[in-house]
Amino acid sequence: MRLQNKKDMEKPVIIFGSTGLAKAALEIFNSNNIVVYGFLDDDEKTHNTEINAVTVLGATDDHGFTKLIGQKCEAFVATDDNSLRKEYVEYLKETRKVMPMNAVHNAATISESFIIGHGNFVNAGAILSNDSKMGNHNVINSKAIIEQEVEMGDFVQIGTGSIINTKVKIENEVFIGSGVTVVAGVTIGKGARIGAGSVVVGDVKKGQTVFGNPAVEVK
CATH class of the missing domain: 2.160.10.10 (Hexapeptide repeat proteins)
Structure with missing residues (x-):
């Protein structure tokens, strides 16, 4: 089985999305003792709310948080909408030069x-x-x-x-x-x-x- 290397799995993760699949992803990362730094979501109504004590920090293009990805944090895209999933993946590849991690x-x-x-x-x-x-x-x-x-x-x-x-x-x-x-x-x-x-x-x-x-x- 080929997953992330151990060093990457020790980094906190930022989850793109805050509903549905995102909540399940939080449980998955918790099950592996991986810290979730926070959620990013483009729905302003979700900002500064919490999901199981983890904060929705801001929008998915908020550089104040996305700048951490690839250095101090990993990223995971948590939506089952394929068009939106592709958009976030391309954003991460283009702006942060990273691929999202697996949530297993x-x-x-x-x-x-x-x-x-x-x-x-x-x-x-x-x-x-x-x-x-x-x-x-x-x-x-x-x-x-x-x-x-x-x-x-x-x-x-x-x-x-x-x-x-x-x-x-x-x-x-x-x-x-x-x-x-x-x-x-x-x-x-x-x-x-x-x-x-x-x-x-x-x-x-x-x-x-x-x-x-x-x-x-x-x-």
């Missing part, structure tokens, strides 16, 4: 041979099996299972309790809802969407939305 719950199970990129969110109970790999900025929700020899791209979201079987290929920006089963050997094309509870037994084309058991295209 200590109650997740990850094989030593699973290769993981940067900026990924992996919640409690997820199982990431041997000889599989995923890229950057993916969201793996609670109790999702990724079996052996799976290949996953960037900005993928996998819902709670979904099962991705052996040798599945998932291209960039795919959304897989909760409780989905993807059978072995299937390829899911870029930007495809799989409805909750579906059973995917064949390849899904780029940009398709499918649903059902077996999953069929939804027009």
Whole structure:
């Protein structure tokens, strides 16, 4: 398993976002004894409020805080809105020359041979099996299972309790809802969407939305 080096994990982290995924990320960092320095959010109503005693410091482009990233702090992007996630990632790359760190719950199970990129969110109970790999900025929700020899791209979201079987290929920006089963050997094309509870037994084309058991295209 490839994660941040120990030195980076000892730094405090600034979380981009303060709702939903951000609160779960705070729990994940707490589970790993990583200090959260604070949240940044563009909603002014959240500024100077607290989440479990951690302050929403200001906006995501507040240089007074972002200047710390890459030197004294790490960053994590905590939103499941892919367009906003991409915006924050580009901002960090361009202005701070850094990639977001991973947020991996200590109650997740990850094989030593699973290769993981940067900026990924992996919640409690997820199982990431041997000889599989995923890229950057993916969201793996609670109790999702990724079996052996799976290949996953960037900005993928996998819902709670979904099962991705052996040798599945998932291209960039795919959304897989909760409780989905993807059978072995299937390829899911870029930007495809799989409805909750579906059973995917064949390849899904780029940009398709499918649903059902077996999953069929939804027009």
